[in-house]
Amino acid sequence: MKIIVPMAGIGSRLRPHTLTVPKPLTVIAGKPIVQRLVEDIAAVIDEKIDEIAFIIGPAKKGFPANTSEHLLKIAKGLDAKGTVYIQEEALGTAHALFCAKDSLSGPCVVAYADTLFKxxxxxxxxxxxxIWVKKVADPSAFGVVKLENGFIKDFVEKPKDFVSDLAIIGIYYFKDGDKVRDEIQYLIDNNLRENNEYQLTNVLETLKRDG
Structure with a gap:
């Protein structure tokens, strides 16, 4: 099992806390957000974590030179191989994940690093x-899922009209990461963007349609 953590966002809305430290490395009650995230995920996975891959932003966007060293230490603390990738340009959630394409295979949990959960x-x-979801008061700010008999029927990105209050919180499990990688590759090869970005919700919709 692998955990893949896209965390290239600097967290400008959390300033001044993120002026010197990116949001995922912000310390909450003694631990960085990203460390709490991977530890919480490991606690709900009844399998050995073989690898934890982190996707960070470039140094020019505020990621300190020792970021990789810090992340590799977090992976080692869970007896997992640590890998660090860099997303040079912010081109959407699917693009961020594709930066770790060499690790995106087999069973994996994908967790965007602005999420803490219990x-x-x-x-x-x-x-x-x-897919981890949570009921929210204002679903227009999130990607949401529509359910039918407990299964996902549709994905809707930031709906203007109400379709569901089950917001996708940014944590996913894929039994076959290779399929996810191939679908993202298809988006990029064909320049299929939404709001000028490659969105993971488009990948999820294709995977749902194809069964």
């Missing part, structure tokens, strides 16, 4: 996939 369950690694 959950009392164990991940079923035999499922084809899973």
């Amino acid at each position: 959950a009392d369950f164990k991940l079923d690694a035999n499922a084809d996939g899973a």
Whole structure:
């Protein structure tokens, strides 16, 4: 099992806290956000974590020179191989994930590093996939899912009209990361953008449609 953590955003809305430290490395109660995130994910996965891949931004966008060293130490603390990739340009959620294409294979959890969660369950690694969601008061600010009999029927990115209050919180499980990688490659090869970005929700929609 792998954990892949896109964390290239600097977190400008959290200034002044992120003037010198990117948001995912901001310390909350003694630990950086990203460390808490991967530890919480590891706690709900009943399998060994083989690799943790981090996607960070370039130094020119405020990531300190010792960022990679710090992240590799976090991975080592979970007895996992650590890998660090750089997203040079912010081109959407799918593009960020594709920066770690060499690690995007087999069973993996993808967790965008602006999420902290607590959950009392164990991940079923035999499922084809899973998406963490949360009920929110204003779904227009999020990507949401529509359910039918407990299964996802549709994905809607920041709906202007109400379709669901189940917001995607940015944590996903994929049994076959290779399929995700190939779908993102298709988006990029064909320049299929939404609001000038490559969106993971488009990849999810294709995976749902193809079963």
